[in-house]
Amino acid sequence: MRLRLPRCLVDASRMDLPPADSDGLVGVQLTLDGSRVASINADPGQPPGSGLALTALVEPHAHLDKTFSHAAFPNPEGTMAAALAANLREFEVRSAEQVRERSERALQQAWCYGVRAIRSHIDSGGGAASEASWEVLLEQQRRWADRITLQLVALVPLRFWLNPEAESLARRVAAAGGLLGGVLGPPFGHAVEDARALRALLQHAARLGCGVDLHVDEGDSEAGAGVALIAREVRAMRPGIPLTCSHASSMALLAPGRIARLADQMAAAGLQVVALPRTNLWLLGRRHGHTPWLRAQAPIRPLQAAGIEVAVGGDNVQDPWYPGGDYDPIELLRLCFTTSHLDPWQRQGLAPFTSAAARVMGLPWDGVLRPGCPADLVVLEASSWGEVLARPPRRRVMRQGVWIDTAWKNGPAVPLPS
Ligand SMILES: [Zn+2]
Known part of the structure; x- marks a missing residue:
């Protein structure tokens, strides 16, 4: 199979490959052995216009x-x-059947777009909807296991971890292989209470050996206060578990020197970041009657410069927090080229959607092609990044060495008016 791939998605130790072109791409010939890549050879003479491929x-x-x-x-x-x-009103009436239908549609769409792994947060503050959501999504995790790795995170207010019922939720989540989560400001509670709740969460996670993924600093005020607290507590406590800061949006509003110092503290604490620019740029920085000038989103480049693994996620899809979205990371990449200056021809521009996202999730494969890795590819009908950015590209998806049917199973198409 002849493909043009980002050089950063092919084994860095391969000195025999030609230099990347101005789009960061190299021509390679892949041979497969069933569901795996058997060999990768230099193939510099590919005709112009041959497809641009990524790993799943x-x-x-x-x-x-x-x-x-x-x-x-x-x-x-x-x-x-x-x-x-709106989220709270919806939560009051959420049923198992709704969660099944929603998640099935989401997984089906993601599968067709070439997604191999999803980390989903679940509203877990208690009540019938929490129970139903966990039951259904654990069932979906099993049903989809050979197609999409589904990681689940218990999303609660941070103070929940001080409650007597915290122990039982933490045990159940850990037993199911999930992660503990929470929401940390703004608005922030009492600083001492927030620190106590965070320590309680970290103690549960350390004892049970499960990862943590927090919604933190999803706001445009009290810039960086949440990530500063997390970095401080983790450095003091050393819980020894992977900890992801999702959003980390407001720290972008600090002065550059303060961002750099805070990023160094986060790196010293071993934190990872999932930036969520689409939801942030829609919800945050709203001032009545104005076009937004406060653009609160994770400062991806300074975080990367400090050595922090940064992924970009889609966050909300067609819910009260964001009315659009469709589970297509390529669309997100196209958007973030503009919103976050992530240039896909640069390693650090592409990594948040590919290898860094895989490392943040702790997946067994980082998405870099080496002999023996899964034959999981997304081949775009575009010969350059310029074409990808110009219009949504059509694609073919290979999973475990087989081209999949990428037609959605969404029911009948809506007929056009005559
Ligand atoms: Zn979220």
Whole structure:
């Protein structure tokens, strides 16, 4: 199979490959052995216009329990407060059947786009909807195991971890192989209480050996206060578990020197970051009657410069927190080229959607092609990054050495008016 791939997605130790072109691509010939890549050889003489390929994609931050609820629970104001209010109304009536339908549609779409792994947060604050969501999504995790790796995170207010019922939730999540999560400001609670709740969470995670993924600093005020607290507590406590800061948006509003110092502290604590620019740029920085000038999103480049692994996720898809989205990381890449200056021809521009996302999720394969790795590819109908950015490219998806049927199973198409 002759392909042009980003050089950063082919084994860095391969000195025999030609230099990458101006799009960061190299021509290679892949041979497969069943579901695996058998060999990778230099193939510099590919005709212009041959397809641009990536390895299978990763979605490091989703909400499969509430996805596709926007039509019934819209958020026309586009504010955080209205999103939360609609989310809570929806949560009160959420059923197992709804979670099954929503998650099935999400997984099916992601599969067709070439996604191999998803990390989803689940509203877990208690009640029938939490129980139903965990039951259904664990069932989906089993059903989809050979197609999409599904990681599940218990999403609760941070203070929940001080409650007596925290122990039972933590044990159940750990037994199911999940991660512990939470929401840490803004608005922040009492600083001492927040620190106590965070320590309680870290103690549960350390004792049970499960990872942590927190929604932190999803706001445009009190810049970086949440990630600063996490870095401080983790450095003091050394829980020895992977900890992801999702959002980390408000720290972008600090002065460059303070961002760099805070990033160094986060790196020293071993934190990872999932940036979620699409949801942030829609919900945050709203000032009545103005076009936004406060652009609160994780400062991806300074975080990378400090040595922190940074992934980009889609976050909310068609729910009160974001009315669009579709589980397509290529669309997210196209968006973030503009919103976050992630140039896909640069290693650090592409990594948040590929290898860094795989490492943040702790997947067994980082998405870099080496002999013996899975034959999992997404081949775009585009010969350059310019073409990918110009229009949504059609694609072919190979999983375990087989081209998959990428037609959605979404029911009948809506007929056009005559
Ligand atoms: Zn989220």
